[in-house]
Amino acid sequence: MPNDSVQFVDDGERVSLVLRGCWDRDTPTPDAKTILAGVADKKVVTVDTSGVENWDSTLVNVALGLRNLAEQRGLSLQENWPTGIDELLVLAEAVPPVAGDAGATNEARWGILASLDPISASRRVGEELAGLSQFVGALVVSGLKLPTATARVRFRDFLHFCYQTGPNALPIIILTSSLVGLILGYLGAVQLKQFGAEIYVADLVTVGILREMGPLMTAIILAGRTGAAYAAQLGTMRVNEEIDAIEILGVSPMEFLVLPRVAAIIVMTPLLTLFADVFGILGGGLVSSGLGVSPLQYWSEVQLVLHPSHLVIGMVKAVLFGALVGLAGCRAGLSSGRNSEGVGKATTQAVVVAMVYLIIADALVNVVCQLLDI
Amino acid sequence: MNAAIEVKDLTLAYGDRVIQRDLTFNVEARDVFVIMGGSGCGKSTLLRNMLGLEKPARGDVYYAGHNYTEASPAQQRKMRMNWGVTFQQGALISAMTLTENLSLPLELYTDFTPAERAEMISLKLSLVGLAGYESYYPAEISGGMRKRAALARAIMLDPQYLFFDEPSAGLDPISSRRLDELIATLADSMGSTVVMVTHELDSIFAIATRAIYLDNKTRTLLDQGAPMELKSGSQHAVVREFLNRGKVAPEPGVDR
Numbered sequence: 001m002p003n004d005s006v007q008f009v010d011d012g013e014r015v016s017l018v019l020r021g022c023w024d025r026d027t028p029t030p031d032a033k034t035i036l037a038g039v040a041d042k043k044v045v046t047v048d049t050s051g052v053e054n055w056d057s058t059l060v061n062v063a064l065g066l067r068n069l070a071e072q073r074g075l076s077l078q079e080n081w082p083t084g085i086d087e088l089l090v091l092a093e094a095v096p097p098v099a100g101d102a103g104a105t106n107e108a109r110w111g112i113l114a115s116l117d118p119i120s121a122s123r124r125v126g127e128e129l130a131g132l133s134q135f136v137g138a139l140v141v142s143g144l145k146l147p148t149a150t151a152r153v154r155f156r157d158f159l160h161f162c163y164q165t166g167p168n169a170l171p172i173i174i175l176t177s178s179l180v181g182l183i184l185g186y187l188g189a190v191q192l193k194q195f196g197a198e199i200y201v202a203d204l205v206t207v208g209i210l211r212e213m214g215p216l217m218t219a220i221i222l223a224g225r226t227g228a229a230y231a232a233q234l235g236t237m238r239v240n241e242e243i244d245a246i247e248i249l250g251v252s253p254m255e256f257l258v259l260p261r262v263a264a265i266i267v268m269t270p271l272l273t274l275f276a277d278v279f280g281i282l283g284g285g286l287v288s289s290g291l292g293v294s295p296l297q298y299w300s301e302v303q304l305v306l307h308p309s310h311l312v313i314g315m316v317k318a319v320l321f322g323a324l325v326g327l328a329g330c331r332a333g334l335s336s337g338r339n340s341e342g343v344g345k346a347t348t349q350a351v352v353v354a355m356v357y358l359i360i361a362d363a364l365v366n367v368v369c370q371l372l373d374i
Numbered sequence: 375m376n377a378a379i380e381v382k383d384l385t386l387a388y389g390d391r392v393i394q395r396d397l398t399f400n401v402e403a404r405d406v407f408v409i410m411g412g413s414g415c416g417k418s419t420l421l422r423n424m425l426g427l428e429k430p431a432r433g434d435v436y437y438a439g440h441n442y443t444e445a446s447p448a449q450q451r452k453m454r455m456n457w458g459v460t461f462q463q464g465a466l467i468s469a470m471t472l473t474e475n476l477s478l479p480l481e482l483y484t485d486f487t488p489a490e491r492a493e494m495i496s497l498k499l500s501l502v503g504l505a506g507y508e509s510y511y512p513a514e515i516s517g518g519m520r521k522r523a524a525l526a527r528a529i530m531l532d533p534q535y536l537f538f539d540e541p542s543a544g545l546d547p548i549s550s551r552r553l554d555e556l557i558a559t560l561a562d563s564m565g566s567t568v569v570m571v572t573h574e575l576d577s578i579f580a581i582a583t584r585a586i587y588l589d590n591k592t593r594t595l596l597d598q599g600a601p602m603e604l605k606s607g608s609q610h611a612v613v614r615e616f617l618n619r620g621k622v623a624p625e626p627g628v629d630r
Contacts, residue, residue: 093591152482157469237468244427245465249479250451 005029006038014044020051023059032065036073045070046078060088067093128353135331139262142255152255161264165226166271173221177276180213181205181283188284189291198293202301205284210310211317214276216362218269219321223354227329230261231350234333235343243334253334262326269322270315277314309374313365320361328354376439378403378535378567379424384433386419393419397433397595399586406561406568406581408601410616411588417571418462418539420588424569425459425537426450437535455483458528458566459537464520466512472499472523473508479530498526502556518549522556529560536561538570542577554580575619579605587613 005023009016017039023029039045047066052059063081067089070077081089146153188204234257237243243253285298329350336346377400386393393416401407409417422428424435426442434443437453445453466475476495480486486494499505502522504515512520521541528536541557542550558581561568572578578585578601585604589596589612597604597613605617615621 240463240468241461241465242467244422245459245461246467247427248425248454248457248459250454250482251478 006035008038010042013042014046015039015042016046016048018048018051019059020053022054023052023062024054024056025058027058029058029062032062032069035062036066036069036075039075043074044076044078047080049080049082052082055082055085060085060092063089064092131335132327132331135327138254139258139327142252142259143263145255146259152251153259154256158260158264161261162268164229165222165265166268169221169225169268169272170275172225173218173272173276174279176217176221177209177214177280178283178286180217181209181280181285182287184208184213184280185284185287186291189287189293193291198288198291199297199301201284201288201291201293202298203305205288206281206302206305207310209280209284210277210306210314212314212362214280215269215273215314215317215321216358217280218273218276218318219325219358220355222265222269222272222322223325223328223351223358226265227325227350227354228347230326230329231333231336231346232343234258234330235336235346238334238336239338239340239343258330258334261330262323265322265326266319267322269325270318273314273318277311313369313374317362317365320365321358324357324361325354328357376436377401378405378438379407379569380436380439381424382434382436384420384423384435385431386416386423386428387431388419392431392593394588394593394595397588399595399598401567401569401584403567404561404565406558406570406583408578408582408585409569409571409588410573410578410585412573412590412616415588415590416593417573417588421537421539421569421571425457426454455531456534457537458531458533458535460521460524460528460539460541462540462543464512464517464524466520466524466527468512471509471511472504472515472526475512475523476527476530479527483531494530498530499523501529501560502526518545518553521545521553525553525556525560529564532564533566536566536568538568538572540572540574541570542572542574547576550574551576551580557581575617578617587616 005019005021005027007018007020009018017035021027036045045066047063049059059082063079063085066077066079069075184205185201188201189198192198192200192204234243237257243257246253246256281302285295285302288298289295332346332350332353336342379401381397381399381401384397385395386397397420409420411417419428423430426435430443434441436442437456440449440453442450442453466472467478470478473492473495476498477491480491480494484491495508496505499507502525504519504522504526507515507519507523512523515523525541536557538557542553545553554577557568557570560566568581570577570582582601584599585601586598587596587604587608587610588594589610591612596610597608599608601617604613606614608614608617
């Protein structure tokens with residue numbers, strides 16, 4: 001036992017622990033387990049601290065440890081702690097510790113390794129799919145109430161979200177789609193020039209923008225802009241208990257909050273995509289004119305390749321992508337945690353999940369188009 | 375005759391973590407019933423379970439003899455028509471003006487014309503001292519005013535039951551006292567049964583007729599009764615200590 005700080009006095013049926021000297025962080029002292037190991041099979045243990053000169057939390061820790069171990073072993077502990085320690089013990093024992101590490105998540109225990117576990121990863125994917133299906137189902141049920149006018153949707157909210165999603169996003173959509181058209185045109189022109197086929201840069205840009213880049217770029221911008229905003233709005237409403245209040249009033253948050261947002265983004269995404277298409281094609285034309293294709297030639301070639309099927313496929317994608325971005329944002333917001341960290345996570349989740357949905361949906365639509373030969 | 379609210383063997387839990395177990399108590403009609411206890415003991419969780427915002431791990435809650443926990447969503451919705459709830463932060467819908475917030479329950483549950491609704495909203499705002507604030511957004515008024523506006527929304531349908539989660543939290547003593555008096559007056563005049571979560575002793579002694587104490591050590595309901603009686607007569611030192619602002623009151627008999 002270090003420093004002779006504990007002396008055991010055997011008194012027949014009981015043993016007295018006489019603590020002496022300094023019990024602070026600078027003095028080596030035994031812990032509760034070591035101390036009780038010297039008690040042998042005695043059932044009554046008396047703690048005498050009259051010889052303690054100086055103490056800090058070290059002694060409080062030992063006191064707590066002795067109490068816990070005595071309780072576990074069924075020992076009767078008769079204590080006499082220096083003034084002040086009793087009050088600290090009352091504080092420390094006021095709220096019992098949470099049993100085990102029930103609160104610790106798998107992630108907290110294993111850190112980044114938890115995300116590599118294939119079983120939990122597949123469980124997460126399963127939960128995500130089940131959650132999404134449930135959410136879509138609830139939204140469809142709410143949507144079906146719209147024609148019967150029993151859904152609690154405010155048309156003014158719908159218009160407000162349409163304005164937020166559409167006109168407010170127009171400048172950034174125009175900028176990005178023009179640049180994407182420009183990049184596509186430049187890449188195409190450089191390659192096609194080697195074969196003397198610069199004129200076909202118009203085909204590349206038109207088909208590429210209408211079928212692929214127009215709807216995709218629009219949806220990506222909306223995921224970062226509108227989807228994240230939806231998640232943050234609904235998450236904050238969750239934190240402020242506004243969603244609880246809405247539920248208590250008997251209104252379905254799905255009808256009142258989600259439906260107008262998702263409907264707005266579904267309506268606005270194809271409209272924004274049309275602008276993206278026009279400015280993307282114009283961007284491509286700008287590059288082509290610098291690479292030897294006159295604007296008139298470019299425009300004639302665009303007209304030749306501008307088949308309605310490309311436009312229809314692009315619009316179908318736009319509607320689908322808009323719905324997915326809206327769903328990801330609203331779902332993340334409604335399932336947000338009840339604190340600022342939860343809102344942050346919901347916003348991030350809204351964007352990341354929307355991106356994954358977009359890529360998967362785009363691939364699926366392209367496969368279907370390939371199979372249908374359109 | 376059934377109690378206004380009966381809570382039977384209710385166990386509250388978040389996953390595997392039990393917050394409170396086997397809670398059984400009755401709230402009589404027109405009681406101002408307070409759920410009290412130290413921080414983190416599960417007062418708000420109990421209220422959320424009573425309101426159906428969380429599903430209890432076990433047990434049932436009955437309103438006028440009808441089991442709310444087991445009721446269908448349609449039945450629950452019907453029962454909620456008799457409720458008014460105010461949450462800790464008021465929970466007014468931030469994108470709506472006070473008029474729109476207060477109009478919501480009327481639009482949902484009444485056939486009032488817009489003019490009748492406007493009249494009713496003015497009346498309720500006047501009752502809570504907010505006349506003239508109809509077109510303000512929640513962010514444009516103070517915390518105390520938000521709580522009063524939330525109270526106005528809660529009483530829009532003259533509910534049979536009023537629930538409050540920490541109504542006076544964050545308010546200065548004068549505003550807090552006025553809000554307590556307002557709650558007591560409104561509840562009394564409407565004949566409502568009030569269930570309130572609070573640890574504000576001034577509020578408890580001012581308006582509560584009965585109270586329960588939730589202990590966060592044993593995770594059970596430790597005692598119940600009239601607050602003044604519990605203050606000196608509770609069998610549990612921790613309850614007496616709580617109601618005497620941390621000073622240990624003399625023991626009336628057996629202690630915990």
